[in-house]
Amino acid sequence: MGALRDVTGEPMTQMGETVVAASGVDLTFETNDGPVHALKGVDLEIGKGEFVSFIGPSGCGKTTFLRCIAALETPTGGTLTVNGMSPDEARRARAYGYVFQAAGLYPWRTIGGNIRLPLEIMGYDKAAQAERVARVLELVDLAGFEKKYPWQLSGGMQQRASIARALAFDADILLMDEPFGALDEIVRDHLNEQLLALWARTGKTIGFVTHSIPEAVYLSTKIVVMSPRPGRITDVIESPLPKERPLDIRDSKEFIEVAHRVREGLRAGHEA
């Protein structure tokens, strides 16, 4: 990867290498009133450098699937490998950056301290830490809030801080669970662009949960549509859009077509 990171411009998608390979993944939660089938027979391949969006009605298992990839949940059936290893081995190799659906900042650390957390753990030196914290705070437009505590920030600001935390270090796989849910359109567009640029620059593989169809279509190379009860994949759409994506690509014919297909898939899932 080291070599790839230096190259800028075109994203380094080499579809040949498989990063995530799921086949027949099942997951059942046991609850006080009976089992809940959160995932059922999920098959999916994600290649290196892909940007995969997951979309589907709430409760369909998007979070659960992301958690399985990150080895935070263990499937009760099927096989799942990441970089050819088990998700847990990949986790231990520090393959993941994860943005949770809720911000989950540590209340005893300032915003800066929260972002510094993974850097400390991964042993970055002091100077690198300071430099990276400043850079990602800038990226998510929170410069000046470094010394504040989480409960002193608005909901959207907390969410941005948690995004900054995941971007501060160099994970090959970035898993983001509705990262932009609490942000307004302008910031969202801005961060979408930033994320695409980052992706292009670094060649990371990204798994991205969103409820916004335009966002999914704008960002992804592959869109996974899911449906609930039990959670399964109903459609996988390879995006025909070029790698270079100015914001106004959203008015193009291809874009609208893809969006339409996603919407149809979603609607079907709701009816199911």
Add this chain to the structure above:
Amino acid sequence: MGALRDVTGEPMTQMGETVVAASGVDLTFETNDGPVHALKGVDLEIGKGEFVSFIGPSGCGKTTFLRCIAALETPTGGTLTVNGMSPDEARRARAYGYVFQAAGLYPWRTIGGNIRLPLEIMGYDKAAQAERVARVLELVDLAGFEKKYPWQLSGGMQQRASIARALAFDADILLMDEPFGALDEIVRDHLNEQLLALWARTGKTIGFVTHSIPEAVYLSTKIVVMSPRPGRITDVIESPLPKERPLDIRDSKEFIEVAHRVREGLRAGHEA
């Protein structure tokens, strides 16, 4: 209000009666590193039966303003009245239903129990409680999850439960802080329609924070655009759209014009 509730069809907007009147509202938080000006000179009138959306960059004070209306925060300057009384008196008269930005369900109560909470407090009888819980669960598409505990639900489901909780009782003023943030487009559209129908049926006054421009335009009679540091109102747009709003109104010229104006306002706020 009793009489109004029975009338269906046209919403009962009687612009004559002012529900919320803010003039020169200031709010400053004292934090460990200096004061934060969350609101500065906010002037706003909300008439009875209006549907007012607040939109603005994250951290601009939308939540703070909603909290001021609901007497959860006390302005440090200016005057604010609700129904001609102080917000606190209005609160004690049980004028508010509030949906928080985070779900905030009580972990020791099931979903059903959480929705029943306000009903118990306001002294509804057992039968009415059961009937209302069932009705609002149906409304937010969570029937069947009554007996589950909050942590057994996905993020979006929790948010819907918290919406159901606020709709279960008859408050004249409904304050909703990004209620649909974690929901997909389809559910969102569905709930938008439901909300409009409810509004039309009951003539409630609604204050609604959202980050989605189409949502704001689709729902509101009045759109308030805010900008941050310090938080103030930069634009107030009276919607020219008719009361009757099918989903496809979103393709109309008026709609697109209003959306454009909101987007411009937002952008200006970001540049500021």
Add this chain to the structure above:
Amino acid sequence: ADDLTLQLKWVTQAQFAGYYVALEEGFYEDEDLNVTIKPGGPDIAPVQVLLGGAADVMVDWLPSALAARENGAPIVNIAQPFKSSGLMLTCLKEHGIESPEDFPGHTLGTWFFGNELPLYSWMSKLGYATDGSEGGVTIQKINFNVDPLLQKQVECATTMTYNEYWQVIDAGLTEDDLVVFKYEDQGISTLEDGLYTTEENLADPEMVDKLTRFVRASMKGWKYAEENPDAAAEIVLDYDDTGAQTEAHQKRMMSEVAKLTAGSNGALDPADFDRTVDVLLSSGADPVITSKPEGAWTHEITDAALN
């Protein structure tokens, strides 16, 4: 029957056999008294109980009674069933203490709570400092058992002829391993186990009458106990709520206690009182009492009782 409560100085044991015998054998009943005996214990100051009104009469040692009197507790000795003192200092022979001259440089253990007063008086009479300084002794507070002596945490320990001494013997040491100094022999003995009441009670003729009958019956109990030590010990065992006492130990204790009560008909001998006061007054820099007490005893009760 008239109610009367007696507060003991210590837990139920043969040291108080006379009262339990009087109760069990109906001597109190014969005097038309309904007597309640409250056992004492560590940290219970009988004087407090007496002044608090929860007891009418108590068993106490004269030194601590006089100290209490100086602290403003108007208590009066009304009878003295114990003629002699059972107090002694027991040392392990191996520490090389043979006479009081050998004390300096050694650690002497004593009970406190007022029981230390005789030892301090003795030491000051001998002219020894008690703070462990050169040429003096170290006084160590010990609890009410003999473990510190056995485990050599102290070299000498306060013991009673009727109790702790025998515990040392029971533990496996022999008379030959020990050196004992009886306070009686050293001429510093103080009066133990007298009966006391308040001046207020003595001002009340009805109460005086009750106390008279009580003392009479108690002395009857004591004389019975002296004559039937084994039976007395059995009675004590029956009254022991803690169930901790053993028969052998209580029988032996009773026979030793009998030696101490032997010379008394119940009336206080003023000579003994004066001797005790002298011992206490003579204790050097920090005397237990500062002036000769007045009215600290009376023969009023015993005179009436013993006729």
Add this chain to the structure above:
Amino acid sequence: MRNLGPILTVVAAIVVIWYAGAVGLNAAWSKDQAARAGVELSFGEMVSQTLSQDRPKLPAPHQVAVELWQSTWVEETQGRRGLVRSGSLSNRSLVYHGWLTLSATLLGFAIGTGAGVLLAVGIVYNRAMDMSVMPWAIASQTIPILAIAPMIIVVLNSIGISGLLPKAIISAYLSFFPVVVGMVKGLRSPDAMQLDLLRTYSASGGQAFWKLRLPASMPYFFASLKVAIAASLVGAIVGELPVQQGGLGARLLAGSYYGQTAQIWAALFAAAALAAVLVGIVGVIQRRTLTRMGMAR
């Protein structure tokens, strides 16, 4: 019961250390005695002697076990005053003394918990109480209860209260504090949003208490109950020390007066076992309640 294995392992380790400790601590006396008798002890003799002394510094586990057995089962079934022969519990048996202590403990626990909860509610709901009472509640706990226990008993006696109640009051004195501290923390544990929600409903203070603060405080409540019941037991025992009228406390001290080390340890173990059982019962109730409330995950 999956805890059984680990517990037995730990207990076994403790017993081994205990035996070693007994040999070590008691050796001095055995050597002294041998020296006094002028004999030389072999190692084996010494070990066997250290484990069978009458007044050991540390009695061996089996000595304590034998004493426990003797003073419960054997005393009641065969003793002159035992249950079998006399029809009532023997005052020489730990069953009798344990029962005395237990009754004072339970009464004291009830009083202490009740008072503690009330005080906590007062502190949380009344500003004046919050500011003025808490520091004094803390100060009250720094008073060595053993010091004033005799005085309390004397004072209560002088106004005619005796028997179970003085002990229970001391026991309540010790147990109310953990409950106050835990409950205050628990009643204040709801976060801002949970409180705000009720504010929007204009819930009354009572409703906020029953529907939010009380349920939210339950984990804290039970945690402090566990501490409180153990403290109650200690209080009851302390209350039994000055009045030598039975109970494990009286038993403990009487043992010490007569140098009956095994008796002390037996009483000590009986007390600890009683505490363990009481804490265990509270634990079971805790688990049941929290599970029913959906708070045990």
Add this chain to the structure above:
Amino acid sequence: MSYRDLKYGRTADMLLRMDGIFLPIACVVSAGWIDPSLGMIVAVWLGAWWVNAWIASYDMSITRLAAPVLFGATLLVLWEMAVRLYNIPSVILPAPSAIAARMAASPDILWADLVQTVFKGALSGYLIGCGAAVLTAIAIDRSPFLQRGLLPVGNFVAALPIVGVAPIMVMWFNFGWESKAAVVVIMIFFPMLVNTVEGLKATEAMQRDLMKTYSAGYWQTLFKLRLPAAMPFIFNGLKITTTLALIGAIVAEFFGSPVLGMGFRISTSIGLLELELVWAEIVVAAVVGSMFYGGVALLERMVTFWHPSQRG
């Protein structure tokens, strides 16, 4: 005004304000009817409480101090009144004024006892006990086996009443402060251990998951997540054990001490009926204990400022 209102429900304050005239007067009159002295005492009490409620309604740092002080002063006045009005003998309960006089008369005794008991016995035991408990908690944290075995047995040991343990410790560690420290260690070890173990578990699932995604090592998770999250619990333990440590050291002295120390003085002075000295020692114990507790509470505020219960 935020959600403070809920925190301090107005009911009690209102009771005092609205019925501020009738209820107290009724109380005073009825008490005075039973017994005039009682009437006076009740009157003083109610008066002081009313003033206190008034003071407490102002939230300033000075009132935070004034309220408890006034409350304490009220208690003292009531005590003094009770002793005088009812002629309670000083050998049963001395008056505060007499206690104060005694404190002024013998500061050297009180100081020497304080040094012996608090600085040598309690503090050393506290530091050793808390340190050992936290280290043990961390040590057994990784082993569910040890936790399942040790905690129940530990609860059992913790339940051994101090009055039984203290004589044994004196027998083992002699009369000096070491045996007091040992008693303190035994008393505080398990409460501290239980709190710390509990605290180490008190992280939220998402916080732990985050650490997992970083593949943080055990020690990193410990220092960056679990110890900070455990701090409220650890401080809970630290606070409870301050009073335990002090009581433990004092009570242990009842069972063996050199001829000085607070416990020694208290236990032996009762026998000599020097009740003023006894109470003087108790006062010192209460003051020192409260300061100790207050100090730890202050530290807690500084360390766990982020916890909702500290943000108020």
